[in-house]
Amino acid sequence: MEFSQAKNKFIQTWGALGSQWGINKTMAQIHALLMVSPEALSMEDIMSELHISRGNASMNLRSLIDWGIIFKEYKAGERREYFVAEGNIDELARKIAKERSKREIKPTLRVLEEVTNLENTDTKEAAHFKAKTAELYEFVSRADSMLEKITDYKENWITKTILKLMK
Amino acid sequence: MEFSQAKNKFIQTWGALGSQWGINKTMAQIHALLMVSPEALSMEDIMSELHISRGNASMNLRSLIDWGIIFKEYKAGERREYFVAEGNIDELARKIAKERSKREIKPTLRVLEEVTNLENTDTKEAAHFKAKTAELYEFVSRADSMLEKITDYKENWITKTILKLMK
DNA sequence: TTGTAGTTTCAATAATAAATGAAAGATTAT
DNA sequence: ATAATCTTTCATTTATTATTGAAACTACAA
Numbered sequence: 001m002e003f004s005q006a007k008n009k010f011i012q013t014w015g016a017l018g019s020q021w022g023i024n025k026t027m028a029q030i031h032a033l034l035m036v037s038p039e040a041l042s043m044e045d046i047m048s049e050l051h052i053s054r055g056n057a058s059m060n061l062r063s064l065i066d067w068g069i070i071f072k073e074y075k076a077g078e079r080r081e082y083f084v085a086e087g088n089i090d091e092l093a094r095k096i097a098k099e100r101s102k103r104e105i106k107p108t109l110r111v112l113e114e115v116t117n118l119e120n121t122d123t124k125e126a127a128h129f130k131a132k133t134a135e136l137y138e139f140v141s142r143a144d145s146m147l148e149k150i151t152d153y154k155e156n157w158i159t160k161t162i163l164k165l166m167k
Numbered sequence: 168m169e170f171s172q173a174k175n176k177f178i179q180t181w182g183a184l185g186s187q188w189g190i191n192k193t194m195a196q197i198h199a200l201l202m203v204s205p206e207a208l209s210m211e212d213i214m215s216e217l218h219i220s221r222g223n224a225s226m227n228l229r230s231l232i233d234w235g236i237i238f239k240e241y242k243a244g245e246r247r248e249y250f251v252a253e254g255n256i257d258e259l260a261r262k263i264a265k266e267r268s269k270r271e272i273k274p275t276l277r278v279l280e281e282v283t284n285l286e287n288t289d290t291k292e293a294a295h296f297k298a299k300t301a302e303l304y305e306f307v308s309r310a311d312s313m314l315e316k317i318t319d320y321k322e323n324w325i326t327k328t329i330l331k332l333m334k
Numbered sequence: 335t336t337g338t339a340g341t342t343t344c345a346a347t348a349a350t351a352a353a354t355g356a357a358a359g360a361t362t363a364t
Numbered sequence: 365a366t367a368a369t370c371t372t373t374c375a376t377t378t379a380t381t382a383t384t385g386a387a388a389c390t391a392c393a394a
Contacts, residue, residue, distance in 0.1 A: 003287060003293040006296065009278060009281070010282045013278040020270075021189055025352085036296045036300070037292070042370095052353075053354045054372090055374085056352080059352095059353090059372085059373085079361075079368095080369080080371095089306045103187075108180060111176060111180040112177075112180075114168070114176070115173040115174075117168075118173050120169075120170060124205050125204075125205060128203065129170065129173065129174060129177075133177060139256045139260070192382080210340085219383075220383060221342090221385075222342080222344085222383070222384060222386090225342055246338095246340060246391080246392070248341080
């Protein structure tokens, strides 16, 4: 396979994966492009490589920066901004996990906690509801804290230890 | 809070969470409804509780069955079908993890493997590309196998062990 | 075999989400 | 100041995804 073909395939695949995970396609593609670029790229570079508009590029670059997985870079004597991706993949995973936890899991936990505090458990339905949501709360909370712990070890020795444990 | 309010809030929240994870809203809502229902529900029940059409209900029930997280139930002497959710939450998580791995992670791994096999690494770009995709392959592959191992232990002792280890 | 009670399919429509591009904002150089 | 270069915003358009509903299909009962 040609380099340009391989690169394109990688960007498309990463974009598709993004969509399935609730991240918009372009955002994932820009990230893919920056990951495999040895040099920082300008907005123009990104627009022309991915055939997207200025507005689209601008907005998605901002989102990626908000997520903390790409950074701005300035070149001496140049006004234009350049962008690079987080280079360390463990760190990338850590940031994504943290962000999704903050945006999705934590709010869900708050709702679960709220609805499981239902006082009135007269009916069979209400009692079952309370039990199930409590169980769900426990589970989600446990999973979230596991994820947090696994990803918080930057050196990632714990991951290796776990894998060894489970051989 | 009233039971019916709490129930509604839970269903809405679960639906919203689903969308963010690439699962359609109705599918997640049906699942939420069945999870908190002590009795099996018919398609009619689901349609009227969620105010959705027959076609929508039928299609999403099928998807949920394909995922293995809800089941059909037949009542003696009744022609109509009833549905119940997987009751065990660990088992639910295991099935979801397995399904997403099969549908998304495994295909991604195949592409990563393919593109990283690029022969020609003359240019700096190509060399960097090969290195990055290889690194990504290693990472995704490691994460996938961890997930598999964690969720495969039905009794889940390993999860508890890990949490203890990381205190 | 016809009717009844149910389920599935799928083309049409509606709802949602993403992308465009032109105008407005910044920032630096002259 | 004014121009030049670059970035951001956001109303509009376009693309994607979900939903509807009516017809086709299935299985059983009379």
